[in-house]
Amino acid sequence: MTELHDCRDAFAQALEDVALHDPRICAVVNDSVGSSKVGDFAKRFPERLINVGIAEQTMVGLAAGLANAGKIPFVCAAACFLTGRALEQIKADVAYSDANVKLCGMSPGMAYGELGPTHHSIEDLAWTRVIANLTVIVPADPVETDQALRVAAETYGPVFLRVSRMPVPVIHDEHYRFAIGRAVQLRPGRDVTLIANGTMVTRALEAADLLVDAGVDARVLNMSTVRPIDRDAIVAAASETGRIVTVEEHSVYGGLGSAVAEVVCTTVPVPMRILGVPGVFAPTGSVTWLLEHFNLTPHGIYAAALELAEIRLAA
């Protein structure tokens, strides 16, 4: 039985760790101490935890003000409210003002399951990745979450970091080094490339295993940085495998799939499948059920990749 991890734990641990070594690090929350798992941070660094109450616009604006004075604020809030409610503050106060603020969207995708579309965050990548001067990172596991946070802390500039709640296995080993804008090939392959990020990476790897039995050799890329996107890795995948399937816990509109398609159609046009939530508000159900409902499963990815492979074989 593979051990599963909530990436918020790695996030909280790394945040405490960087805060210990850098007094400029602070956390800003919207009554989200528990949901962002920063309770221990609050105990260790009470003066560096600012809770603005349920007030997302002020949460982000205040963080920009802290950054103006040399602090490195990590805004920790549910992704749906952070991005949806404070998008103009993210654009004007953080990205356009080039404020050194780290926006950490917790429990994204459909992690809130039964709570419904108000609490799902399947639009956040579309909203954030079109904002200039904003780096958008979607870590796949606890190792990458830890490293992405450290890189964000050490690198000047606005960042949106999407921190998963739905438990995932560890994918990366201790030698892994996250770099902004660099996709990582987790599996070589010649017939099709599966490009995923966040919670979908482990499912893409499982799909690649299923494809072996069907005689399809699938490459798997973890595209953890959505902006700036790794153009070289996408161009190589398109030219070397001829088919691309993207998978994300996000709407099929405007997220990872769109970002990949923008590169593909202007460089090496190849057939693609974009897997995600198909532009609808989700019905009621647990996250596990919803991911199955929308075919965001190893078998769903396998089926889409196989269909693509057959199109080319037929041609």
Add this chain to the structure above:
Amino acid sequence: MVDKAHVDRLKQLATDIRRRDLEMVHRARIGHIGGDLSATDILTALYFAVLKVDPAAPAWPERDRFILSKGHCAGALYTTLAEAGFIHLDELRTYMQPNSRLGGHPDRTKMPGVETNTGPLGHGLPVAVGCAHAAKMDGAAWRTFVLTGDGELQEGSNWEAALSAAHYKLDNLTVIVDRNGLQQGDFTERTMHLDPLPDKWTAFGWSVREVNGHDHAALLDTFDQLPFQWGKPNCIIAHTHKGQGVSFMRDRPAWHHRVPTDVELARALQELDGQVVVA
């Protein structure tokens, strides 16, 4: 007691700034002159008598922070910053021109002396709360000032930030409300009631003073009393007139973003000449 010669100098500076601003907006054929003129005396008092800032070192960490939340009045800010020496006066000629640092709304990544990029309303106060909070965390002496419009207070983000400032006892933070009673389309009280405005700020936990926003002596006297109360953020409601200094612009909603014609500019400058203080 505020020194009369000092006040006369501020009046003269304010007249110079108004003149340059009018010429600048007239030249560019675009701007927000009504709100600029409303805020000019407040900006003059801040930059030439209150703020600890260094035009030669605009990023000096110990500087006081000033945030223009009503970012559309960038014209008044640019002319004030130029007059104070943050940029050369000649650069005002580039206002609104292609690739100018002096665009329609202030950009901190280009323009020295600008602390945050404003333009959408209701953004300045939350950022100012963050600045003030950071100074408190560091036990630093520098202060934070933010100038908001009055119509702008219809944005709910201001009231979120007002709660935070009071909760965190930010007595190093001062909001100045440019209470000219007008917003883009009409009078504030006809658009969305704001009064009783002092009571609202008081209820939110702020220490409030009201002042004539065109009376430099009164402004200086008010700023001298900061903080009004230990442990409370400060609110100065500055009663002003949109278009102040030019009779035919004063209190007229149309001058929110009208551009003066050649004849109107000449008349306006003539009126300002009549207001020059002879020492």
